[in-house]
Amino acid sequence: MGTWDIGPFENDTAADFANDLDDAAEGERETLIRRVLMRSADNQDYLEAPYAEEAVAAAALIAAQCPGGEPVSPHYGPDEPVPSLPTDLSRLAVEALDRVLSDESELSELWGEAEDGRRWRDSIRQMRQVLEPHPYKVPAGDAELRSNS
Numbered sequence: 210m211g212t213w214d215i216g217p218f219e220n221d222t223a224a225d226f227a228n229d230l231d232d233a234a235e236g237e238r239e240t241l242i243r244r245v246l247m248r249s250a251d252n253q254d255y256l257e258a259p260y261a262e263e264a265v266a267a268a269a270l271i272a273a274q275c276p277g278g279e280p281v282s283p284h285y286g287p288d289e290p291v292p293s294l295p296t297d298l299s300r301l302a303v304e305a306l307d308r309v310l311s312d313e314s315e316l317s318e319l320w321g322e323a324e325d326g327r328r329w330r331d332s333i334r335q336m337r338q339v340l341e342p343h344p345y346k347v348p349a350g351d352a353e354l355r356s357n358s
Contacts, residue, residue, distance in 0.1 A: 215329040217269035217336070218285035222262040230287040238292055242267045243301065250304035254313070261309040261316035265333065268302035272339045275299065279336075303341045306333055 211221030218227055226245065233241050249256060249264035270291050272278040281287070310317055310333060320326040 215325050215332050216282055216285065217265045217332075218282050220262050222259045223266035224285055226263045226266050227285065227287040230291070231289045235289070235292060238289075239294060239298075242270060242291075242294065243298060246298065246301045246305040249308050250301055252308060256308055256311070256314040256316070258315040258319060261314055264302075264305040264309055265316075265336075268306050268336055268340065270294070271298050271302045272336045275339050275342075277342070278339045299340045303337055306337045306340070309333065 213219050217223060230238050230241060245260075245263045245267040249260050252260070266286075269279075269281055270286075271294050273281050274291075274294055308314065310330065320329045323329070
């Protein structure tokens with residue numbers, strides 16, 4: 210992994226996604242975010258790490274606009290402002306994050322082997338709670354979260 214920390218934009222793929230958002234016209238940024246989330250949420254096969262990393266970054270942009278959301282890192286996130294995003298993207302972001310945390314996700318496997326894997330999972334779970342502020346439901350097959358909840 211070209212990753213330097215657990216933050217949503219602290220890996221090469223998410224940094225490239227931030228650049229893509231900066232290069233996109235303002236009116237195209239929401240579509241780009243939606244497309245990235247749908248690609249992960251709708252994936253029925255093994256979810257490759259680059260798609261999952263982009264989905265986490267996109268979800269972080271939405272969570273940043275929610276009450277209690279963390280601002281996106283000004284060093285690694287997009288430089289250009291993200292438009293106000295529609296509320297339906299929160300549900301899509303939750304679905305994408307559930308998919309990222311599933312057993313059929315390369316990113317989940319990679320973080321499962323990493324020293325900071327637990328911190329990464331906790332950060333994803335916190336973001337998910339901001340996006341869907343009712344009791345957290347553990348995705349099917351996510352045994353580590355189930356045992357740590």
